[in-house]
Amino acid sequence: MRLQTNHFFNKLILLILLFSASTKAQIQKVEPPFWYAGMKNPELQIMFYGKNIAQYEASVSNNIVIKNVEKTENPNYLFITIDTQNLKASEMVFSFKSKNKVAFTQKYSLKERRSNSAERKSYDASDVMYLIMPDRFANGNPKNDSDASLAEKGNRALPGGRHGGDIEGIIKNLDYIASLGATTIWSTPLCEDNDKEYSYHTYGQSDVYKIDSRYGTNEDYLRLSAEMHKKDLKLVMDYVTNHWGITHWMIKDLPTKSWINQFENYTQTHHRREVITDIHASKLDQEVCVDGWFVPSMPDLNLRNPLVAKYLTQNAIWWIEYADLDGFRVDTYNYSDANAMANWAKAITTEYPNFNIVGEIWMHNQANLAYWQKDSKIGAIENYNSNLPSVMDFTLQDQIGSAFNEDNATWDNGMIKFYNNFTLDYLYPNPNNILVFAENHDTNRINDVYKYDFTKYKLVMTLLATVRGIPQVYYGSEIGMGGDKSKGDAGIRQDFPGGWNSDKNNAFTKEGRTAEQAQYFDFTAKLFNWRKTNEAVHFGKMTHYIPENNIYVYFRYTDAKTVMVVFNNNSTEQTIKTNRFKENCKNFKSGKDALTGKTFDISSEIKLEPKSALVLELE
Known part of the structure; x- marks a missing residue:
């Protein structure tokens, strides 16, 4: 009887274990x-x-x-x-x-x-955004450089490989970023990317609820957010709605064939996004633009499928709530269905009314950019509202890439390029809420563009710090880093010196910077720390004057403060008469240069050094 009882209980335990396993x-x-x-x-x-x-x-x-x-x-x-x-x-x-x-x-x-979660304050024109590629910034935890469960292993010797930068590296250098005057960090994506190679950029994600273990854990990301908030820094997630990576677990077992956009044969987008708003465009061209894949390794998500749209909306909201995020930057924004993206942005900003989202609309005229900003009058012509609060100012970036090389002004060269750019601001519903930048992780490095000419670097940064919009700085430029894009993306995504224990030069510390690195850093830090204190360049109005003799003058002002900005783009010393600017100079007699502390008499004329800019707080 006892043997039978033991046999019965053994079978019962086995059944329980089998049931539990199943x-x-x-x-x-x-x-x-x-x-x-x-x-x-x-x-x-x-x-x-x-x-x-x-x-x-x-x-x-x-x-x-x-x-x-x-x-x-x-x-x-x-x-x-x-x-x-x-x-x-x-x-x-x-x-x-x-x-x-x-x-x-x-x-x-x-x-x-969290308390008051829905009312969280996001980034705006009072902020300076610092863009990081985490794999190339700093390796705070060498133990996670590789992961047995992920295909690509750490290999710093390979330019396009994984170099080991991680979340811990960002956390350890938050004081450096804050000292620069930056208030917001935009990191390129951190969710898992299990591609066999080139996975370091992480735009081909394989799990959108999990931080890539070579960067750290979900808990590490929460810790980054918390540590940043202790230092009054804001965290912006780089979000991707258009595509996932080919190794995403759902791509391997599609919920439904219509989860992704598919053609009879592989079809790549033609990248001509002008067709989206082109009233003459063929349906074929529009379809290939939106539904075509970005590259073969990035399946194109079909946001017209309600299941997909809901999945991506909830995933975005989950990360905001879970990681206490302060904003989004959205990759390849207008490669997805326009109406689906409008619904996605609306759902997020309904939950979080102050939440800022900047979309990558990589286009080269203001009408195409302005169409995509929330409440655009251009979009309204077609009864369309994107609900997207902010766009990236690629037209200004275009001009920054050449204007400071043009010493001899012509009808359309030199400083007139900036003037012409801003004359079209009437197209934007909110020009103060667009992201202004000279470069990012996909473009030429500005220091390489200007052949490491420090005077031209100063002109670029001064422009970004004083025009309307939200300035963004790309990691490393503030210490003179460059890189040649013609050698591939790895050329513009190099390791930050001092981010690895074996680095001989540590530019994260004052003592570790070379004289040249210190020159770049000190200027940049002074400029952007000053910017934090002056509301006129945050939300003030802007009045500018047609450039004469390659000299561009504009004013940023509120009722309480006025800043006069003067660019001399000539290779020789110049003098300007100030009576032309009486409308804005008013009764001000002098201006104090925000960077040197020197006071300038503005009552009649101002002498300008070659290739220089003045940022004068009028007194």
Whole structure:
């Protein structure tokens, strides 16, 4: 009898273990992994993934209402939408039945939101954004340079390989970034990218709920956010709506064929995004533009599919809430369906009314850029509103890349390029809320463009610091870093000196900088730390004067402060008469240069050094 009892219990334990194992195997992924109580949109779409999970009937505890259960042609997915209206932070249990018997269960949590989460303040024109490529910035934890579960291993000797920079490296150098006068950090993507090579840029993501383990963990990202907020720094996530990486786990087992845009044969976008607003464009050209793949390794997401749109919207909101983010920069913004993107941006800014999102609209005229900013009158012609708060000012970047080399002004060369650029600001609904920059991780390095001429670097940075908009600086330029894009992307994405223990030169510290690096850094830090203190260059009005003799003068002003900015783009000393600027000089007699502290008499004329700029606080 005892032997039979032992046999019975052994079989029972075995059955329990088998049942437990099958339960764990049944649900392999749940996304979002958890959610938050008290969101303005109470509808939550939860994706359950597991072998043949669609054959089960789902229910949920606590009398929670299931509003919709959606199955696709792939039986491994189940999309369940519940109503979280009036639900408090709590834990619920989903039950999955077969033949009226519970086969397995899955716990799911609604968490408490941070205090005043919905009203979080985002970045704006009072900020300076510092762009980092984390793999190339600083290696704070050499132990995570490689991961056995990920294809590409650390190899700093390979220009296009993974070099080991990580989240810990950013955290360790936050004081350096703050000392520069930057207030906001935009890091290129940090979510997992399991491509076999060139995965360091991380734009081909393989899991959008997980930080790449070669950068750290999700908890490390939370720690970065918390440490930044302690230092009054803001964190901007680089978000990608247009595509994932070919190794994304969902691409390997598509929920539905229409999850991505597919053609009979591989079709790449032609990048001619003018067709989106072109009233004469063929439907074929528009389709290839939006639905074509960016590159073969980046499948194009179909945001017209409601499941995809909801997935990406919730993923973006989850990261804001989870990591306490302060803003987004969105990659390849207008490569996706325009209406779907408008809905995506609207959903986010409805949950977070002050949240800023800047879209990469890489186009070269103001009408095409302005079309994509929220409340654009150009978009309104077609009854379109993008709901996108900010765009990147690529037209200004175009002019910055050449104007300071043009010593002899002509009708359309020299400083007139900047004047002409700003004359079209009337096209923008909010010109103060556009991102101004000289370079980024995809463009030529500005120091290389100007052949490491420090005087021209100063002109570039002074312009960015004093015109309308939100200035963005690319890591390393502030110490004179350059790089040749003709040698490939790795040429403009070099390692920051001092970010690795073996580096002989540590430019993160005052003592470690070379004389040349110190010259660049000291100027940049002085300029942008001054900018933090002057509201006139944040949100003040701008009046500019037609450049004469390659000299450009403009004013930024509020009722309380006036700043006069003067650029001499000549290679020789010049003198300007100030009576022409009486409209803005008013009764001011002098101006104090924000960078040198020198006082200039502005009552009649000002002498200007060759290739120089003055930033005068009028007194």
